Amino acid sequence: MKPHVHVLTRTHIAHLIRPTLPPIYDTARAPSLHKGAAGRIAILGGSQDYAGAPYFAAMAALRCGADLAYVFCAPSAAAAIKAYSPELMVTPCEEMEVEAHGATAPGKLVDALPRLHALVVGPGLGRKPQALRCARAAMQAARQHGVPLVVDADGLYALHADGKLDAGILAGYPRAVLTPNAMEVRRLCDAAVASTSSASSDSDSLGKLLSALRSPTAAGEGAGDSIDAPVLCLKGSTDKVLFHVPDEEAWHSVDVDDPRGAPKRCGGQGDILAGCIGTFLGWSKLSTQSQPTSLPAAAVATAAASVVVRSAAERAFARNHRATGTVDILNEVGEAFHLEYDMLEGALSVAAFARYPVPGKCKTRLAASLLSRDDVQSAEIANSLACDVYRSLASRVIAMPCISHVFVSEAQDAERLKEWCADIRGKEHTVPLVVPQVDDKDLGRRMHHALTCMTGSGRAMIVGTDVPGLTAEHVQHAARLLDSHDVVLGPAYDGGYYLVAVKHAPPVELFEGIEWSTSQVREQQVAACLRCGLSVSSEDLPVLRDVDTADDLSEWHDKPEWLVL
Ligand SMILES: NC(=O)C1=CN([C@@H]2O[C@H](COP(=O)(O)OP(=O)(O)OC[C@H]3O[C@@H](n4cnc5c(N)ncnc54)[C@H](OP(=O)(O)O)[C@@H]3O)[C@@H](O)[C@H]2O)[C@@H](O)CC1
Numbered sequence: 077m078k079p080h081v082h083v084l085t086r087t088h089i090a091h092l093i094r095p096t097l098p099p100i101y102d103t104a105r106a107p108s109l110h111k112g113a114a115g116r117i118a119i120l121g122g123s124q125d126y127a128g129a130p131y132f133a134a135m136a137a138l139r140c141g142a143d144l145a146y147v148f149c150a151p152s153a154a155a156a157i158k159a160y161s162p163e164l165m166v167t168p169c170e171e172m173e174v175e176a177h178g179a180t181a182p183g184k185l186v187d188a189l190p191r192l193h194a195l196v197v198g199p200g201l202g203r204k205p206q207a208l209r210c211a212r213a214a215m216q217a218a219r220q221h222g223v224p225l226v227v228d229a230d231g232l233y234a235l236h237a238d239g240k241l242d243a244g245i246l247a248g249y250p251r252a253v254l255t256p257n258a259m260e261v262r263r264l265c266d267a268a269v270a271s272t273s274s275a276s277s278d279s280d281s282l283g284k285l286l287s288a289l290r291s292p293t294a295a296g297e298g299a300g301d302s303i304d305a306p307v308l309c310l311k312g313s314t315d316k317v318l319f320h321v322p323d324e325e326a327w328h329s330v331d332v333d334d335p336r337g338a339p340k341r342c343g344g345q346g347d348i349l350a351g352c353i354g355t356f357l358g359w360s361k362l363s364t365q366s367q368p369t370s371l372p373a374a375a376v377a378t379a380a381a382s383v384v385v386r387s388a389a390e391r392a393f394a395r396n397h398r399a400t401g402t403v404d405i406l407n408e409v410g411e412a413f414h415l416e417y418d419m420l421e422g423a424l425s426v427a428a429f430a431r432y433p434v435p436g437k438c439k440t441r442l443a444a445s446l447l448s449r450d451d452v453q454s455a456e457i458a459n460s461l462a463c464d465v466y467r468s469l470a471s472r473v474i475a476m477p478c479i480s481h482v483f484v485s486e487a488q489d490a491e492r493l494k495e496w497c498a499d500i501r502g503k504e505h506t507v508p509l510v511v512p513q514v515d516d517k518d519l520g521r522r523m524h525h526a527l528t529c530m531t532g533s534g535r536a537m538i539v540g541t542d543v544p545g546l547t548a549e550h551v552q553h554a555a556r557l558l559d560s561h562d563v564v565l566g567p568a569y570d571g572g573y574y575l576v577a578v579k580h581a582p583p584v585e586l587f588e589g590i591e592w593s594t595s596q597v598r599e600q601q602v603a604a605c606l607r608c609g610l611s612v613s614s615e616d617l618p619v620l621r622d623v624d625t626a627d628d629l630s631e632w633h634d635k636p637e638w639l640v641l
């Protein structure tokens with residue numbers, strides 16, 4: 077079974093998922109949202125042995141942005157889960173522990189189904205026969221109500237508890253997402269093999285599993301469904317999201333191109349992922365906006381959740397190192413979501429102005445101030461400075477997806493700059509767009525041109541390439557300041573600025589009347605903003621020192637290559 081592979085980057089995924097997000101930042105639409113309108117997500121799971129897993133899943137659903145999270149659990153787990161958080165509505169369900177109830181779904185869950193936007197089945201469910209029967213009945217009930225389902229952990233086990241795959245519960249249901257880890261895939265595949273007649277045409281066990289999940293009637297369920305089987309998220313170092321398109325008789329795989337994550341594989345990350353998928357699935361059910369893709373909604377929801385969890389895991393690891401636990405990852409979900417999807421409502425473009433570092437053509441002031449007056453050495457420093465800035469902006473821990481540009485002064489430098497950028501940014505980051513600079517000696521007009529080009533797709537920022545202290549955190553901070561200001565300036569030590577960001581296309585007057593390369597630049601720029609009627613933040617970012625002269629270099633003792641001066 078060889079699927080058609082679509083590799084999606086974080087930026088692609090952000091573009092696809094954004095139309096489905098509840099419009100809480102949209103001042104026209106937000107007031108009409110009521111409690112629950114941003115998602116009511118339920119978890120069926122939790123047993124005497126495992127109370128943490130349903131908590132992680134439910135809290136992840138909330139941290140991802142759902143309004144309400146419910147946990148339907150075994151009575152023996154209820155008190156513990158309630159005690160973990162007052163935010164969760166926890167309902168003990170006798171049906172999950174008492175044999176006398178047979179194969180029935182918990183009555184209170186069935187009552188709630190018509191109002192739920194998604195149900196996650198499995199985290200911490202355990203493998204007692206009664207809990208597994210209950211889970212199977214709950215999946216059937218959810219399907220009857222058209223409620224999107226995430227099936228994880230012991231919910232997956234419930235599909236093959238007696239050794240054979242009970243695929244009928246979910247076969248053909250396009251609003252279900254199964255999230256097996258490597259071990260769980262193996263078990264599902266073995267069960268699929270055990271259940272198939274030897275006459276089956278699929279030679280590999282994954283193929284058998286996938287065939288079993290397809291609709292027996294070869295048609296999707298519900299109008300507008302473009303797929304005829306649940307979506308399968310194969311978790312691992314790359315998450316692969318498989319779906320079947322009946323019109324093409326083909327499987328497709330969305331491979332999430334996101335190398336982030338934590339090397340610490342603490343238990344419970346899968347529960348967090350399941351809860352996040354639940355929220356995104358719920359939103360895709362609620363969304364009335366048209367989708368900018370033919371990919372199925374459940375696959376996009378799954379990919380979007382994968383990106384959030386990986387970002388959260390990486391952030392947690394950066395803070396907690398070897399001590400990283402699942403609670404640390406959970407605590408990062410909100411910020412990770414914000415950076416991935418909300419800050420970029422109206423994408424952010426970040427640009428640097430560059431010259432290919434050719435001796436005698438760049439950093440001429442620096443060259444003149446060196447004892448050696450050495451153009452070659454000065455060009456090397458310019459190169460090293462620019463590398464530093466690009467590396468910071470591409471920093472794996474805190475960088476956000478943005479459209480990055482490099483505006484080049486000499487059109488003929490574009491090709492070699494492209495190679496240079498690709499080299500220093502590394503494979504996992506998209507190479508910036510290299511754009512020829514407008515042919516104008518005036519820096520103000522060059523900045524106006526670049527910002528105008530970039531604001532076509534949202535907010536825009538230009539950063540200096542000669543500021544060793546500039547990091548992606550400063551860029552993030554500046555992007556946040558744009559929420560409350562029209563223009564943001566990063567103050568440089570010499571009275572200039574090392575960063576300028578704008579919310580909208582700037583008027584040409586914004587950069588007029590400024591005496592560039594003087595200590596008056598920032599003051600004059602603030603005055604120009606006010607003359608144009610634009611609010612400006614010029615002191616919220618830290619003061620950083622750019623490198624124009626040999627003196628400026630003296631601060632950077634940790635750069636051995638600059639100590640030769
Ligand atoms: N705090 C809590 O409450 C938590 C509760 N949880 C809940 O626990 C319940 C049971 O879930 P489970 O995943 O531990 O059981 P199961 O599928 O038998 O795996 C056990 C063995 O499989 C293997 N293995 C696993 N992954 C693998 C991989 N990627 N690649 C390769 N091998 C892999 C590995 O085998 P080993 O390394 O020992 O050879 C592992 O020991 C379930 O309800 C879940 O929700 C968890 O969510 C955690 C947090």
Ligand SMILES: Nc1ncnc2c1ncn2[C@@H]1O[C@H](COP(=O)(O)OP(=O)(O)OP(=O)(O)O)[C@@H](O)[C@H]1O
Binds near residue numbers: 229
């Ligand atoms: N090798 C890896 N590198 C980076 N991320 C990974 C790796 N393996 C899994 N992940 C990520 O961790 C998340 C959970 O996957 P994992 O395989 O840990 O699930 P799980 O075993 O079901 O978890 P749980 O402990 O909750 O049962 C997924 O988002 C996945 O992308």
